[in-house]
Amino acid sequence: xxxxxxxDEGIKEALTWGSxxxxxxxxxxxxxxxxxxxxxxxxxxxxxxxxxxxxxxxGDHCLDCSRxxxxxxxxxxxxxxxxxxxxxxxxxxxxxxxxxxxDYALVGIFVPFLKxxxxxxxxxxxxxIPLSDERLRERGFNQAxxxxxxxxxxxxxxxxxxxxxxxxxxxxxxxxxLPQVFQVTQSDLLQHKSILIIDDIYTTGTTLRHAAKAxxxxxxxxxxxxxxxx
Amino acid sequence: xxxxxYSLEQMIISPPFSSELQNHLSGRHLLAFEIPFSQELxxxxxxNGYVSETYGVQSENGRFNxxxxxxxxxxxxxxxxxxxxxxxxxxxxxxxMMGRVSECAKLYRWTGPCLxxxxxxxxxxxxxxxxxxxxxASHCVxxxxxxxxxxxVWAVCGAGKTEVLFAAIEAALLAGKRICLATPRTDxxxxxxxxxxxxxxxxxxxxxxxxxxxxxxxSPLTVSTTHQLFRFIEAFDVIIVDEVDAFPYTADDSLHxxxxxSKKFSAATIYLTATPSKRMQRLYxxxxxxxxxxxxxxxxxxxxxxxMKWCGNWQKQFLKKKIPxxxxxWVSERLQQNIPFLLFFPSIQVMEQVIPLFQMLSxxxxxxxxxxxxxxxxxxxxxxGEVPGLLTTTILERGVTIERLEVxxxxxxxDVFTDSALVQIAGRVGRSKIHPTGTITFFHxxxxxxxxxxxxxxxxxxxxxxxxxxxxx
Numbered sequence: 001x002x003x004x005x006x007x008d009e010g011i012k013e014a015l016t017w018g019s020x021x022x023x024x025x026x027x028x029x030x031x032x033x034x035x036x037x038x039x040x041x042x043x044x045x046x047x048x049x050x051x052x053x054x055x056x057x058x059g060d061h062c063l064d065c066s067r068x069x070x071x072x073x074x075x076x077x078x079x080x081x082x083x084x085x086x087x088x089x090x091x092x093x094x095x096x097x098x099x100x101x102x103d104y105a106l107v108g109i110f111v112p113f114l115k116x117x118x119x120x121x122x123x124x125x126x127x128x129i130p131l132s133d134e135r136l137r138e139r140g141f142n143q144a145x146x147x148x149x150x151x152x153x154x155x156x157x158x159x160x161x162x163x164x165x166x167x168x169x170x171x172x173x174x175x176x177x178l179p180q181v182f183q184v185t186q187s188d189l190l191q192h193k194s195i196l197i198i199d200d201i202y203t204t205g206t207t208l209r210h211a212a213k214a215x216x217x218x219x220x221x222x223x224x225x226x227x228x229x230x
Numbered sequence: 231x232x233x234x235x236y237s238l239e240q241m242i243i244s245p246p247f248s249s250e251l252q253n254h255l256s257g258r259h260l261l262a263f264e265i266p267f268s269q270e271l272x273x274x275x276x277x278n279g280y281v282s283e284t285y286g287v288q289s290e291n292g293r294f295n296x297x298x299x300x301x302x303x304x305x306x307x308x309x310x311x312x313x314x315x316x317x318x319x320x321x322x323x324x325x326x327m328m329g330r331v332s333e334c335a336k337l338y339r340w341t342g343p344c345l346x347x348x349x350x351x352x353x354x355x356x357x358x359x360x361x362x363x364x365x366x367a368s369h370c371v372x373x374x375x376x377x378x379x380x381x382x383v384w385a386v387c388g389a390g391k392t393e394v395l396f397a398a399i400e401a402a403l404l405a406g407k408r409i410c411l412a413t414p415r416t417d418x419x420x421x422x423x424x425x426x427x428x429x430x431x432x433x434x435x436x437x438x439x440x441x442x443x444x445x446x447x448x449s450p451l452t453v454s455t456t457h458q459l460f461r462f463i464e465a466f467d468v469i470i471v472d473e474v475d476a477f478p479y480t481a482d483d484s485l486h487x488x489x490x491x492s493k494k495f496s497a498a499t500i501y502l503t504a505t506p507s508k509r510m511q512r513l514y515x516x517x518x519x520x521x522x523x524x525x526x527x528x529x530x531x532x533x534x535x536x537x538m539k540w541c542g543n544w545q546k547q548f549l550k551k552k553i554p555x556x557x558x559x560w561v562s563e564r565l566q567q568n569i570p571f572l573l574f575f576p577s578i579q580v581m582e583q584v585i586p587l588f589q590m591l592s593x594x595x596x597x598x599x600x601x602x603x604x605x606x607x608x609x610x611x612x613x614x615g616e617v618p619g620l621l622t623t624t625i626l627e628r629g630v631t632i633e634r635l636e637v638x639x640x641x642x643x644x645d646v647f648t649d650s651a652l653v654q655i656a657g658r659v660g661r662s663k664i665h666p667t668g669t670i671t672f673f674h675x676x677x678x679x680x681x682x683x684x685x686x687x688x689x690x691x692x693x694x695x696x697x698x699x700x701x702x703x
Contacts, residue, residue: 140310141313
């Protein structure tokens with residue numbers, strides 16, 4: 001019997017005709033833990049996947065995205081972001097354990113969910129948001145790269161970081177006003193390609209928009225992204 | 231655990247060494263990020279033999295083991311492409327919350343000269359008196375801490391276990407020993423450390439638990455969760471393990487690993503509990519574990535014996551939104567007479583399902599469980615008489631003392647209510663001198679072995695107390 005990656009309890013899998021004949025993805029977490037993850041559903045912002053509670057949106061964009069799209073500096077770079085789950089306290093703890101404590105194994109929780117969503121997405125190339133060298137040596141792995149690796153996606157390293165300061169320590173306004181944080185390497189690979197970026201969390205969308213802008217400016221045809229949490 | 235010996239080269243060491251590093255690392259077993267000193271300084275000490283290092287995850291015949299926490303469960307190791315060592319690297323998932331220990335992460339320890347404390351002559355400011363039972367036990371523990379073996383203090387709930395330790399702690403400190411009082415629960419660390427600081431005002435008492443501030447620095451007396459002991463190695467001359475059987479370490483080998491790793495070879499080990507495990511009781515009966523019992527409470531009254539009451543299929547009745555009539559009557563009587571009470575439930579789910587039913591009896595009834603943020607406030611409200619009673623899971627079985635309290639266990643036959651849990655639950659009642667009696671009721675749908683053993687256990691302790699003249703009769 002496999003054990004849940006979060007609570008370490010055994011996972012009982014119901015034996016059905018379906019489970020016998022269909023090779024299904026092995027579950028990495030138990031039903032109770034999965035129940036605490038809140039999938040983003042219903043009407044969402046057509047750019048960033050935020051759930052729309054109606055009133056604060058313009059058209060089919062949420063307030064944040066309309067603000068980005070009205071800004072000439074940023075409009076049109078990130079075409080679509082898919083996020084799987086609400087960034088609730090429970091997921092916050094899991095992601096913190098994954099990223100900061102370095103529990104690489106937890107990536108297994110998300111792989112089946114990501115696989116499912118990636119089926120409907122179209123892209124030519126996959127890349128991940130890079131870590132600074134210093135951070136990478138400290139953590140031992142890039143949390144977005146680990147997702148791509150376990151999904152079996154081949155990635156290209158086309159982005160590098162110019163700044164090394166931690167994003168999470170900056171305020172929202174500081175993030176919006178930042179100069180470009182990414183640099184494109186191997187831009188010949190990007191020409192007329194649609195790129196998918198993988199990352200762990202969509203917070204303000206700044207990181208992904210910086211990356212999208214850098215990639216589009218370097219010649220990409222389109223940029224979309226997928227993240228675990230929003 | 232395999233302990234490495236000291237080579238001759240390491241023994242011929244001479245200063246200079248960094249006394250700050252010595253203070254930080256003595257008796258510790260730490261990862262690089264837990265040592266706030268430069269890599270150069272550590273490298274120099276390694277070269278001179280003052281510090282030694284070992285890889286945190288090691289393998290023997292393809293089986294991994296974690297040197298820090300002793301984990302050997304293959305399901306709790308994971309191999310990933312590591313960008314620190316640039317190869318496939320295995321890490322321990324069991325103690326990951328204390329920072330990742332892996333095949334490429336080293337654990338450091340001090341192997342240089344030992345630290346000595348300056349111990350003042352006048353140590354203890356506690357001047358309370360001990361009951362006869364406590365006094366006997368206290369003498370035994372004083373003897374035990376000067377030895378090198380294991381010793382069990384088997385004291386009933388409400389016997390006053392902590393006071394029994396004071397004389398022994400003083401004796402050990404005066405002998406220049408380093409002492410650790412370890413318990414599985416953070417609550418207990420928080421409750422014990424101010425009492426010890428007050429009893430021994432002139433020495434440093436460090437208290438360690440997940441997220442505590444004073445995690446580092448060498449002190450003669452340490453109060454720690456057993457979990458934090460993973461960060462120690464051969465550090466203590468005396469280790470006192472309180473509530474050995476308590477959640478979450480029942481039947482957990484890692485507790486023993488932590489205790490054994492943190493103490494010196496020559497250390498004395500004292501176990502303190504009201505409910506020793508079957509294994510410990512057996513060792514005691516066979517004369518393989520020395521022990522002293524305190525069968526009576528300090529107030530010299532017998533412990534109230536629980537009663538068993540059949541309540542039918544409680545689960546089914548709760549599902550039909552009905553409280554079994556016997557339970558309903560029990561609660562209503564106490565509401566009328568203003569007697570504070572606790573109702574224990576086997577799980578959070580069952581409890582949450584029945585809260586509305588009980589609140590129909592009194593809207594002021596409240597509930598607590600282990601994951602509840604204002605646990606402490608709600609217990610306080612019961613103590614202050616602001617709420618008439620609380621519904622709870624087993625989390626409150628230890629450490630709660632409320633005047634005139636009475637308790638009932640709903641579904642006492644459930645597996646979570648082990649004999650040790652039931653003894654602890656019963657131990658909440660009749661703790662004070664003014665109200666040494668009270669009702670404990672096990673509502674059940676078929677008696678369990680644990681229920682019967684609990685009642686026998688309490689009767690046996692009361693008899694022993696009576697024989698030794700520890701009760702006023």
